[in-house]
Amino acid sequence: MKEYLQVENLSFSYSRRKVLDKLTFGVRRGELVGVIGPNGAGKSTLLYLLAGLIVPESGKIVLGEKDTRFLSRRMWSQKVAMVFQEIPQNLELTSQEVIAMGRFPHIGRWQREGDVDEEKVSWAMEITSTAVFSDRLFSELSGGEKQRVMIARALAQEPELLLLDEPTSHLDVLHQLEIMDILLELRAAGVAIVSVFHDLNLVSQFCDKALLLKEGRMLSFGGVEEVMKAEEVEKLFGVEFLEATHPFSLRPFFMPLRRIKNETHRGKIHLICGGGSGSPLMRELLEAGFSLSLGVVNQLDSDEELARKLGIPVVQEKPFSPFSPSTMEEAYRLAQKADFIVIAPTYWGRGNLPNLDLAERLVLEGKAVLILEEALNPRLDYTEGAAQEKLKKIIEEGGEVIKDLSVYFSSPSS
Amino acid sequence: MNTRVKKGLTYLGFLALVLGSVFLAQGVGGGRYQLSHSLSLFFPSDLSPSEKIILFEIRLPRIVLSFLVGGSLSLGGAVLQGIFQNPLVDPYVLGISSGAALGAVIAILSGVYLGFFTVPLFAFSMALFSAFLVFYLGKIGKRFPLEVLLLAGIGVGFFFSALVSLGMFLAGEDLHQLFFWTMGGLWNSSWQEVKMILPFIVVGAPILFSFFRELNAFLLGEKVAESIGVEVEKVKKQLLFVVSLLVASAVAVSGVIGFVGLVVPHLVRLLGARDHRHLLPFSFLLGGGVLLWADTLARTILYPVELPVGIITSLLGAPFFIYLLRKRKKSL
Numbered sequence: 081m082k083e084y085l086q087v088e089n090l091s092f093s094y095s096r097r098k099v100l101d102k103l104t105f106g107v108r109r110g111e112l113v114g115v116i117g118p119n120g121a122g123k124s125t126l127l128y129l130l131a132g133l134i135v136p137e138s139g140k141i142v143l144g145e146k147d148t149r150f151l152s153r154r155m156w157s158q159k160v161a162m163v164f165q166e167i168p169q170n171l172e173l174t175s176q177e178v179i180a181m182g183r184f185p186h187i188g189r190w191q192r193e194g195d196v197d198e199e200k201v202s203w204a205m206e207i208t209s210t211a212v213f214s215d216r217l218f219s220e221l222s223g224g225e226k227q228r229v230m231i232a233r234a235l236a237q238e239p240e241l242l243l244l245d246e247p248t249s250h251l252d253v254l255h256q257l258e259i260m261d262i263l264l265e266l267r268a269a270g271v272a273i274v275s276v277f278h279d280l281n282l283v284s285q286f287c288d289k290a291l292l293l294k295e296g297r298m299l300s301f302g303g304v305e306e307v308m309k310a311e312e313v314e315k316l317f318g319v320e321f322l323e324a325t326h327p328f329s330l331r332p333f334f335m336p337l338r339r340i341k342n343e344t345h346r347g348k349i350h351l352i353c354g355g356g357s358g359s360p361l362m363r364e365l366l367e368a369g370f371s372l373s374l375g376v377v378n379q380l381d382s383d384e385e386l387a388r389k390l391g392i393p394v395v396q397e398k399p400f401s402p403f404s405p406s407t408m409e410e411a412y413r414l415a416q417k418a419d420f421i422v423i424a425p426t427y428w429g430r431g432n433l434p435n436l437d438l439a440e441r442l443v444l445e446g447k448a449v450l451i452l453e454e455a456l457n458p459r460l461d462y463t464e465g466a467a468q469e470k471l472k473k474i475i476e477e478g479g480e481v482i483k484d485l486s487v488y489f490s491s492p493s494s
Numbered sequence: 495m496n497t498r499v500k501k502g503l504t505y506l507g508f509l510a511l512v513l514g515s516v517f518l519a520q521g522v523g524g525g526r527y528q529l530s531h532s533l534s535l536f537f538p539s540d541l542s543p544s545e546k547i548i549l550f551e552i553r554l555p556r557i558v559l560s561f562l563v564g565g566s567l568s569l570g571g572a573v574l575q576g577i578f579q580n581p582l583v584d585p586y587v588l589g590i591s592s593g594a595a596l597g598a599v600i601a602i603l604s605g606v607y608l609g610f611f612t613v614p615l616f617a618f619s620m621a622l623f624s625a626f627l628v629f630y631l632g633k634i635g636k637r638f639p640l641e642v643l644l645l646a647g648i649g650v651g652f653f654f655s656a657l658v659s660l661g662m663f664l665a666g667e668d669l670h671q672l673f674f675w676t677m678g679g680l681w682n683s684s685w686q687e688v689k690m691i692l693p694f695i696v697v698g699a700p701i702l703f704s705f706f707r708e709l710n711a712f713l714l715g716e717k718v719a720e721s722i723g724v725e726v727e728k729v730k731k732q733l734l735f736v737v738s739l740l741v742a743s744a745v746a747v748s749g750v751i752g753f754v755g756l757v758v759p760h761l762v763r764l765l766g767a768r769d770h771r772h773l774l775p776f777s778f779l780l781g782g783g784v785l786l787w788a789d790t791l792a793r794t795i796l797y798p799v800e801l802p803v804g805i806i807t808s809l810l811g812a813p814f815f816i817y818l819l820r821k822r823k824k825s826l
Contacts, residue, residue, distance in 0.1 A: 131721050157723030164721075168714050172768050181711055185723030189704050233714075237722060 114283030182236025224255030428467030568781020593624025
């Protein structure tokens with residue numbers, strides 16, 4: 081299938097500053113393309129060019145095989161509609177009146193609105209669920225309702241290409257999803273859609289393709305799963321991201337990591353944890369400047385996944401298996417290099433009990449072992465007291481029970 | 495009731511009010527012709543020759559002219575407020591009033607005489623000249639940024655006003671005439687003035703009405719308007735051109751009458767017409783009606799002395815406007 085929108089070597093400068101540099105890409109009908117990039121990357125400028133609101137410095141925009149250089153303003157508006165980032169204030173017209181303005185490019189100056197116009201306006205209101213407040217004043221609507229009216233206004237233009245500039249900013253989650261639902265429905269109806277998003281997860285969850293824009297250059301363009309990789313996104317924003325798979329959509333999902341500012345090396349800690357008990361500690365300890373090791377944990381354990389993504393050395397056991405002696409040996413060798421052993425409040429079962437044997441062995445060798453108080457809670461013990469016994473023994477041998485780790489973070493000397 | 499029927503009835507009601515006003519106003523006034531035999535309007539043969547002259551050559555043209563001038567000024571104001579997206583804009587924002595006044599000053603002081611229409615002609619020419627000067631000064635590249643245009647209008651206006659003041663200072667015995675001209679009034683009305691302004695209205699008003707969709711689109715902001723297909727800069731130019739002609743022709747025959755052009759569009763909005771499809775025609779009708787009544791008061795209230803009509807419009811209109819504004823407690 082041929083692309084509806086074809087952009088070739090598109091460039092634009094604003095008072096001698098290159099805002100966009102030789103962009104080339106295409107969008108098919110029924111395709112949703114998400115544009116992401118840091119502030120000032122030229123995202124809005126790209127949309128303005130595609131809407132014909134500004135004239136390219138060089139390059140070509142082709143809409144449905146028509147070179148847009150010869151398109152009148154009116155014809156352009158019959159093909160392309162744009163939803164802007166700013167929402168008009170103090171607009172004392174009813175929603176319906178606002179939406180009907182979208183018919184402008186289809187009505188002659190001396191012509192009245194006809195049945196077709198009415199039909200298209202109702203269609204736009206239906207898709208955006210705006211019919212219920214069609215008689216209410218625009219200025220009295222909520223933010224989400226206003227945005228839907230603005231989208232309906234664009235739809236009344238019957239666009240073949242719909243452009244949206246951050247349609248979900250300022251909206252809460254529910255209303256963001258409402259907007260995304262509308263876009264998906266339009267995509268199914270065969271509209272080509274190019275939308276700028278500030279939330280890269282909306283792009284990775286909902287878009288077919290992503291266009292990564294940085295400082296006016298196209299970093300990459302293509303299918304979301306090919307293009308949106310942690311390394312790419314990190315390059316784009318200059319922030320570290322944790323990439324995960326969204327459990328429901330199975331699309332990539334990105335979480336920004338706080339930059340680890342504290343580079344001072346405070347010592348090594350070996351963490352005994354599992355089932356998520358280590359996750360909050362990992363972040364705290366890394367940010368406090370410690371280097372970590374972890375184990376033993378089963379594969380697929382959330383602590384194991386996080387540690388792997390954070391690049392922490394982990395000793396792993398096969399999923400749902402008790403820890404074997406050889407893995408325990410491996411963990412012992414790793415833990416020996418640590419300055420401290422920290423035991424997190426973990427659920428104890430037959431499977432992970434060897435971790436406490438490991439701690440006991442290390443404390444007997446004189447290694448400092450810290451037990452978080454909560455780890456002693458009998459509720460966590462599913463071994464009929466065996467874990468409690470072992471913990472007690474570790475304490476007798478010199479293990480220290482602490483309320484939390486904050487003491488150890490306060491100054492590097494501790 | 496069907497909204498279309500409702501709207502139709504509103505228009506009919508307004509028209510009936512206007513015609514009723516014309517009928518009542520022609521019966522009011524000093525002199526021998528009185529309301530008691532107003533109906534003679536329809537039976538002119540019953541009237542004496544002098545009454546006929548009062549009715550057909552003095553009052554009727556004046557009533558018609560006041561309506562046309564008031565309508566033009568309000569329509570011009572409504573369109574300009576729509577273009578500039580600014581509630582404080584009046585039809586004189588392009589320096590038309592001071593230009594017209596300067597034209598009148600030149601005509602009166604120079605003593606040039608080209609027939610009865612000398613002063614209106616000079617006023618009209620200078621009004622247009624100042625409007626185009628403002629266009630020229632307000633143009634940046636191919637665009638007319640609104641704030642630049644507004645400031646250019648203020649600048650040109652001040653300069654021409656200073657020249658008018660200078661002219662008045664040097665006027666000597668012509669001062670009285672000049673003074674009255676700058677205050678605005680309709681006391682010299684005849685069918686000649688009506689004929690002079692009518693073509694501009696017959697052509698200009700429908701053109702302006704036809705731009706209602708563009709003006710509505712401006713409510714969404716210029717960028718959005720452009721994106722739905724309005725050629726913003728071209729439309730601005732066209733509208734400013736037509737409004738300039740319309741307002742200049744009104745000023746030429748009436749002098750500078752304030753308030754109507756600024757406030758009547760707001761009255762219409764406060765009455766509920768925000769869609770320019772209705773706002774523009776209603777501004778014309780209401781503006782005409784308001785000036786018609788204001789002028790009727792101006793010529794009767796202190797009879798035989800006539801007040802400048804601008805004093806009446808402001809004196810009565812301003813408190814009423816403020817009352818409406820407070821009652822609504824909303825932005826314009």
